[in-house]
Amino acid sequence: MDKKKQHGLARIRSHYGKFSDKEKRIADYILQHPQDIIHHTINQVAEDLEVAESTVFRFCQRIGFKGYQALKIALAAEIVTPMKDIHEKISDGDNIATVGEKVFRSNIKTLEDTLQIIDVHAMDRAVQTLVQANKVEFFGIGGSAIVSLDAYHKFIRSGIHVNSNFDAHMQLMSASQLSSADVAVLISHSGSTKDMMDLLHVLKEKQVTTIAITNFAKSPLTKEADILLYTAAEETEFRSEALSSRIAELSLIDVLYTNVMIAKGEDAKLALQDMRKAISLKRL
Numbered sequence: 489m490d491k492k493k494q495h496g497l498a499r500i501r502s503h504y505g506k507f508s509d510k511e512k513r514i515a516d517y518i519l520q521h522p523q524d525i526i527h528h529t530i531n532q533v534a535e536d537l538e539v540a541e542s543t544v545f546r547f548c549q550r551i552g553f554k555g556y557q558a559l560k561i562a563l564a565a566e567i568v569t570p571m572k573d574i575h576e577k578i579s580d581g582d583n584i585a586t587v588g589e590k591v592f593r594s595n596i597k598t599l600e601d602t603l604q605i606i607d608v609h610a611m612d613r614a615v616q617t618l619v620q621a622n623k624v625e626f627f628g629i630g631g632s633a634i635v636s637l638d639a640y641h642k643f644i645r646s647g648i649h650v651n652s653n654f655d656a657h658m659q660l661m662s663a664s665q666l667s668s669a670d671v672a673v674l675i676s677h678s679g680s681t682k683d684m685m686d687l688l689h690v691l692k693e694k695q696v697t698t699i700a701i702t703n704f705a706k707s708p709l710t711k712e713a714d715i716l717l718y719t720a721a722e723e724t725e726f727r728s729e730a731l732s733s734r735i736a737e738l739s740l741i742d743v744l745y746t747n748v749m750i751a752k753g754e755d756a757k758l759a760l761q762d763m764r765k766a767i768s769l770k771r772l
Contacts, residue, residue: 495604496562497522498720499551501703502605505710507550512706513537514547518563526564530556595735601720602736606743614699614715615747618648621697622669626652627659629683632675635701635737639673642745646752647759656683663687668695676700677719677733679707688712701740703733 500515507515517537518525525533533556534541548559582590618624624643628636633654640652653659666672672691676684679702688709691698700713703721710716717740721733749756 495601495720496551496553496559496566498601498605501706501720502607502718503551504706505716510539510543511547511550514539514544518559522563522566526560594732598719598721598732598736599739602718602739605718605720606740607717610715610717611743611747614717614744615751617671617697617699617715618643618673618744618748619751621648621671623649623651623666624671624673625662625666626650626673626675627663627684627687628652628675629656629681631731631734632677632737635675635734635741636673638738639675639741639745642741643748645760645763646745646748646756648748648752659683659687660690663690663696664694666691666694666696668697671697671699673699673701674709674713675702675737676709677703677721677737679704679709684709701737703736 497519500518504512504515514533514537517533528536530541530544534544537544545555548554548556551559553559553562626636626639626643628634633652636652637654640650643650651662653662663672672687674684674688674691679700685708688698692712697715698713699715699717700709701717701719702709703719704710719733719736719740721736749760752759
């Protein structure tokens, strides 16, 4: 099956920030009523939204499908599938091995869905911005703070001046010292926490370039950040979206780091050698 036919909702979420107001109306309708789309004709959808059928058709093409029928097939494969129960629903009576398999399958699905919605142009912009930055700071609140620390742990090997703080007050203080020559990477599953938005507003005042990694295309963070990278995680009975999205966030950080190291070439190799030499002092 064409991979595009397996990720209809994820593709809509990933493109959401680029939609016009009319396209957002169509996107909202599909995201809120995916089951209805499977059974409705393009004419019914157009009437419900009070738009032309051609507008709905062009919307389908905008997100990578040949037309409305292709989108319906994608949604049917995504929603009405027996594999969903196998991969995601954990029962109280499941044994340890079964739970382990389902957790792994859920993580694999999150990674596959995120891979399908990666915006190559946004990723390229992010990489180039990081390479050219005077300083890069990673920000995350709560569970995302752990991801930001992982990013710091990786990027410190690149030779780029990087930083990350766990404390929300320290994050604000650090953000206030950045400049237009610097880059801030904001990691937030929901993209709508007050602490993260407070940070973003400080960064915008300092004219810092911002890269956002988030799961929700329709959030306050995505409206104001400069470069947007999305994860695609679904909530299950025993695991929230935020937990499963962590795997995708870490993977996006890996993609950024690897591309930055390649782009920096010999400078990155020398920085990595210095790091390994320093760490070797800790080995017996």
